[in-house]
Amino acid sequence: MMKHVIEVERLRKTYGSTVAVDDVSLEVIGGEVFGLLGPNGAGKTTTVECLQGLRRPNGGRVRVLGLDPGSQARALRRRIGSQLQQSALPDRIRVWEALDLFASFSANASDWRTLMEQWGLAEKRTAPFSSLSGGQRQRLFVALALVNSPELVFLDEMTTGLDPAARRVAWDLVRAVRDRGTTVVLVTHFMDEAEQLCDRVAIMDRGRVVALNTPQGLITAYANQVRVVFSTEHADLSWLKETPHVRGVTRHGPRVEVEGSGPVLATVAAALVNHGITPSDLRVEQPTLEDVFLTVTGHGLRV
């Protein structure tokens, strides 16, 4: 029986007449990487800020590590780490000074030198914060979030500003953090990041959770459309439409796209062989979270 590290029931947060979080309920299981995916303004950041006791919700019930973030914020903050969005450090503080300072706030701090190595900041050790690139700042913030050896860590738009190679490195490090037993709540608007990294994903839109499952579960539930693509010079393909699991066929010159569901690749392949067609470029395009997102929200990512 796995323990719920976070329990949220009917969370609501408004700023004046603007509803940032409308009605959010979710549970985060200990040891998983849980993703909050959605466009800017969907209420992701407000939700995690309420979970950390940085904002007071207008309604609903929240428990994090068994504590109430409203009344037990200090006890809670000792046990969680957070990489806050839009929180800079002083311009003239050096990388090692920042790590050393934030480590000193915690009784069970991990060795900040190791973190500095792991997050690729060792050669920037004595560089002032203002001289760091966007990616280096982001890595420093994540290292600061981990410096108190938290049981639960909130990473808000962790890879924004990182180049593709640095993003992959960051993903590996997040997996390493999870493998050491830390639960990770990842806020992101990158579909691929959520799909690659998260054990479960909640898709948020306009202050609500519109879907919640494993990435594969979401794809199966909301976007089980598979596309089989190949090329052929064969003129008559009318029989392809009658093949089991096929929903539609479109042709652009030699390129053929077959829409279908479930085992459509196998049935199409068998039918092609039966008709003496053996294309060398037969492949299948799996749906992604992007397709799920389009289905559940009815719109693309507005950035």
Added chain:
Amino acid sequence: MRTLLKLTWVELKLFAREPITVIFTLALPLMFLFVMGEVFGRNPADPDVFRGVGAMDYYTPAYIGLVLAAIGVIALPAHLASYRERGMLRRLRASSVLVWSVLGSQVLVTFVIAVLCTALLFFAAMLAYDVQVPRSAILLVAAFVLSTLSFAALGVLLGAVLPTARAAQGVGILLFFAMLFLSGTAPPREVMTQTMQWVGEAMPLWHVVTLLQDPWLGFGWNTVEFLVVAGVMVAAGAISVRAFRWE
């Protein structure tokens, strides 16, 4: 306690790396000392001006007050406001740092800088202009500690109330120069008009200067100014703890 000391140490290093604060707290009072010293420093004491003592005997404790004012109204408010603006306070709060540690470290930093700058001013004045040795060292130290705490509280208040670093710097520099010209730290009080004196007395530096001068020059302990400076400290401290916002 560990958090407070660590924060203070880092803040001290950051303070030393900020050119504008170093200029206002260290260079400007020293510059005044030497300019005024070269102009008036070798004149004999005149009973009609400088409270009847030598010009530099009068100005040295006044400039110590000026150092405290520079930290209190320029450096500290702008620093706190910029911390709020850029989210550093948010980050400290998320790391379960208490408001007392944040404000306490600011007061400690003020204290250390004040002591260093005062020592520098004191020895410069002694060596260059043979200034009178303080008559009552114990009362002077008491006046210095109280004045420092009072300006630190005022600085925390301004930093808590003013929304942005820019606003804090603007208000701070305006206040600093108003106090500089009207507290007896630039023209001596004897040459100021009645209106100038009234305005000067409405601002804290006037009272801090008297509180520091009296034990130094052998005029004893000034209870009225003590109450004014202590009152500013208590009021500013009480309001700033209530008005303090993390973001």
